[in-house]
Amino acid sequence: MTVEEFEEFYAHAVRSLIGQLFLVAGDLREAEDVVQEAFVRAWGARRKLDREGSPEAWVRLTATRLAISRWRRRTRSAEAWLRVGSAAAAAAEPGPDAVAVARALRSLPARQRLAVVLFYVCDLPVEQVAAEAGMSAGTVKTHLSRGRRALAPLLDDSLEEHDV
Template identity: 65%
Template sequence: MTVEEFEEFYAHSVKRLVGQVYLMTGDLHEAQDVVQEAFVRAWGRRSKLRRDAGPEAWIRTVAWRLAVSRWRRRGRAAEAWRRHQGGRVPAAPEPDAGAVALVAALRRLPERQRRVAVLHYVCDLSVQQVATETGIAAGTVKSHLSRARAALAPHLDDSMDSIIPEEHGV
């Protein structure tokens, strides 16, 4: 990918990727940080990235892994803080009510179900594409999607149906 192609790729996909990772992580600032870091890493390997080979999937996967790594590190730090200070780590402020409702509902899901649901329903990836990106068998992806829909249904109002549509076979 040339410098110009990479810049165009960045301009057209950064907001979408931040939104997708935000839904997976539940933290907008964290999503912005890990997506930016993923783009920095992609810049160094831009000659290997090809538009037809799914550079967005590469960025999304790297961003997800960075977020997981940060959660683990932050969890250890928060535990150390509680042990030594007895204090709480303050939560980041949340955005508008619709996004808060969706993120709150997604947070109720186990990590794997949440990631699969966001990749399928928000990123609009097929079951097979989700399976490839996550390394999970397609049948297991379908099972996670079904369980995620069932778990999300009581927590989302009818206006969220456009985000997470009813599907046949999933």
């Protein structure tokens, strides 16, 4: 199928396919999306379409399968949210201390921040921090020392503000 033949096929079939898929999907935008995606796939499979001789049926079947797949994905997603929704709703927002810590950590250089988080938040030993961060153990210790020194005044001040 040449470019001109494909363009002619598209112009002839697109509106009726969108109408058909609207009935399947129940949503015009969804129908337009799956039909467009099916045409994109048809362009890649145009040699196969020439041999099979029914390109409109191929595009319709592909679009229908896409619509059903999307519908199933949305259904599974909605069911998953219902299952965990109550747990997610119960999760508390970060308190002022957690926000202050995050803000203070952002002030550190990236490698120093990485070492501090892996050591203090993830509770990893220095050797593992070194391996994961690609640093020597001595460099990790230096970053931890400098990080503590840089964070101390930032966290002491911010914590005092919230205690008042």
